[in-house]
Amino acid sequence: DSAEAAGHGHYLKCRYPRCDATATLAEARKTFKSCHNCSHLYCSRECRRAHWERHRKACLHSRVSALCRLVLSTCKDDADTLRHLSVLARRGYLSQGRGVVRILFRSPERADSFIKQGFQCLGEVSYVRWPDLLPAEMGPELYSELLKLSTEYKPDSKMLLYVAICVVSEAPGSATAPVKWERQLVSRCAKLKLCRTVVSEIASGPGAGERPGPRPDTVGDVLVLSFNILSKTTQRAREQVSQNVQTVLRQRGVNLRKHYPEVYQRLATFVEGSTDRFLPVTLHPRDTATGRSFVCIVMPNYGDTERVQFPVSENGDDRVVTVDVGADLGDDLTSKL
Numbered sequence: 281d282s283a284e285a286a287g288h289g290h291y292l293k294c295r296y297p298r299c300d301a302t303a304t305l306a307e308a309r310k311t312f313k314s315c316h317n318c319s320h321l322y323c324s325r326e327c328r329r330a331h332w333e334r335h336r337k338a339c340l341h342s343r344v345s346a347l348c349r350l351v352l353s354t355c356k357d358d359a360d361t362l363r364h365l366s367v368l369a370r371r372g373y374l375s376q377g378r379g380v381v382r383i384l385f386r387s388p389e390r391a392d393s394f395i396k397q398g399f400q401c402l403g404e405v406s407y408v409r410w411p412d413l414l415p416a417e418m419g420p421e422l423y424s425e426l427l428k429l430s431t432e433y434k435p436d437s438k439m440l441l442y443v444a445i446c447v448v449s450e451a452p453g454s455a456t457a458p459v460k461w462e463r464q465l466v467s468r469c470a471k472l473k474l475c476r477t478v479v480s481e482i483a484s485g486p487g488a489g490e491r492p493g494p495r496p497d498t499v500g501d502v503l504v505l506s507f508n509i510l511s512k513t514t515q516r517a518r519e520q521v522s523q524n525v526q527t528v529l530r531q532r533g534v535n536l537r538k539h540y541p542e543v544y545q546r547l548a549t550f551v552e553g554s555t556d557r558f559l560p561v562t563l564h565p566r567d568t569a570t571g572r573s574f575v576c577i578v579m580p581n582y583g584d585t586e587r588v589q590f591p592v593s594e595n596g597d598d599r600v601v602t603v604d605v606g607a608d609l610g611d612d613l614t615s616k617l
């Protein structure tokens with residue numbers, strides 16, 4: 281889709297639509313600046329920066345998202361990598377319960393090396409149990425998808441992979457301001473089969489069929505506060521959601537306004553109606569009554585499932601309480617918690 285296709289012959293046009301600068305291929309090779317993430321060429325840094333605000337989304341997401349997909353297929357096809365990830369997924373599941381194997385690449389180049397050279401260039405790998413997934417890191421769509429996958433996958437034969445690639449990009453700004461850089465993660469997930477060796481070890485190993493319990497220090501309570509956002513169109517209905525969230529948290533000694541002003545503000549904005557979106561958020565507060573920390577997830581649902589299902593571990597390692605904060609909780613609330 282280069283400028284040549286647009287009828288410029290062997291001339292290249294600056295990709296900034298408001299700029300008419302052209303150059304021959306030879307000249308462009310010397311003087312044009314390419315986009316940091318893709319092959320777009322600009323006559324100058326100024327044009328590159330000016331176009332970035334419009335170009336950034338398409339650019340990052342098409343290129344790096346394609347890289348994520350290649351990383352996932354490499355994980356599946358490279359035997360050493362698959363074995364390594366399978367063992368990690370198994371250990372993670374046994375010690376921490378359901379979760380996701382997360383692979384982080386610090387740059388698209390590193391992801392590229394992994395795709396070309398395999399296991400020896402694998403990125404930073406860790407196991408993230410599902411309540412610790414961060415909606416802010418992966419965006420609300422992927423977060424919801426991963427939560428759903430976490431409930432469904434069969435840990436005896438499958439694992440969940442989550443690939444994130446860090447992209448550094450020039451922040452949009454005026455042509456005269458100093459260049460600013462910002463980091464952004466582009467990510468994708470998939471469900472893969474565990475490698476055969478690990479599956480057969482599970483099937484035949486000592487204690488097959490019975491699972492060791494998780495280590496006590498990883499046991500945690502998870503409180504999910506969800507509501508059908510589609511039915512919350514009036515300020516009054518949204519106010520109820522906001523009140524319910526605060527009430528439920530207050531019962532655990534958490535003052536949302538004081539302890540999480542940013543989340544409180546986001547709820548207030550949602551109630552005011554200046555936005556119809558409410559992005560999922562994960563808090564890690566401490567219950568003042570018991571002194572134990574817990575995970576609280578506040579998230580909208582879109583009414584697609586009758587009741588949102590959340591992963592409940594087979595060995596009961598996490599105590600998950602789901603509250604529909606869209607409903608009139610009334611006196612029922614206290615008995616539920």
Ligand SMILES: [Zn+2]
Pocket residue numbers: 315316317318319320335339340
């Ligand atoms: Zn680009």
Ligand SMILES: [Zn+2]
Pocket residue numbers: 294295296299300301322323324327
């Ligand atoms: Zn230009």
